[in-house]
Amino acid sequence: MKIPPLVAHTLVLLLAAGLLAACGQNNGASAVTPKDTAQDTYCALDGMLLADYPGPKAQIHYAGQPEPEFFCDTSEMFSLLLKPEQARMVTIAYVQDMDKADWAAPKGAWIDAKAAFYVVGSKKRGAMGPTLPSFGTREGAQKFAAAEGGKVHPYAEITPDMARLDGGALHDQRM
Template sequence: MTCSCFTRRHTRRDVLGTLGLAAFSTLLAACGEKAGEAPSLAPVEIDRATSCELDGMLLADYPGPKAQIHYAGQDKPAFFCDTVELFNTLLAGEQVRAVRAVYVQDMGQADWNEPKGHWIDAKTAVYVLGSKRHGSMGPTIASFAQQADATKFAGEYGGKVLRFADIQRDMVDLSGGALHDTRM
């Protein structure tokens, strides 16, 4: 008796597809998720002691949108006191940690000077780059849930409206912010 899997001629696509699906299922299982289910990680609210992953600054002490990344295998999210820091981290060539979820604040709802809550999925957000409004590190990238809010903000404060995928590494240079922060 011959197993049918040995008598059928497998194409390269069959083999690669099976291997890819097996690797994907293994990766999801390692992250505690079942195949076919999307990760369901809720954003975590900041408090007075929440500090930035990159520089230790307290998020609550600074204006502008904040961000958080939930990495696979890490219980607590990494927080960022500025969206420029977030994008600099995500777009870094050396970024190798698996990202499960990314959140930014909806500045159409949150108070710019003391942003709390209003977390949205960073990948679906609309951004304004190059406005006159500053965040914790100087010029920042404002984040919005709604295109209309981003367009209104750009009309009032200047800047270019962009989607997540439009933001490139050369747009998120961190060299200026820390050099000009007198409160550090």
């Protein structure tokens, strides 16, 4: 069976377009791996040393920037990523899976921030006070919430109000 030239040409173009689209969906994220923190790793937002504080940390990898920016708290990461004026191209963001990291001195256990589950409103405190503990599984987050309070949310449900850096001080009527 002979394929007409116009049909063959169209099939080749469709195949090429499909391959190009698949390449574009990657955005290079798979080539970007999380970096581990050191004793002197500081927070890009406030300059605090990450090793001095408990709770989940975060890192954002920006396009065209060889090293990530680290954050001493997941709330700081969200406060940047959820701002409408955030214009820098984010390649990928990582947070720590607190099922696998020690709360008092978390190291490693990095997971894709968009794949993580977060606990909003727990009584457990991080570097900036109220924090959004991150987990690799919904079950891990639910177990934490049962012990420490709060509600489990996937990344897509986190809002700027959930990631406030003032710890609620702006609405504290006792001040």
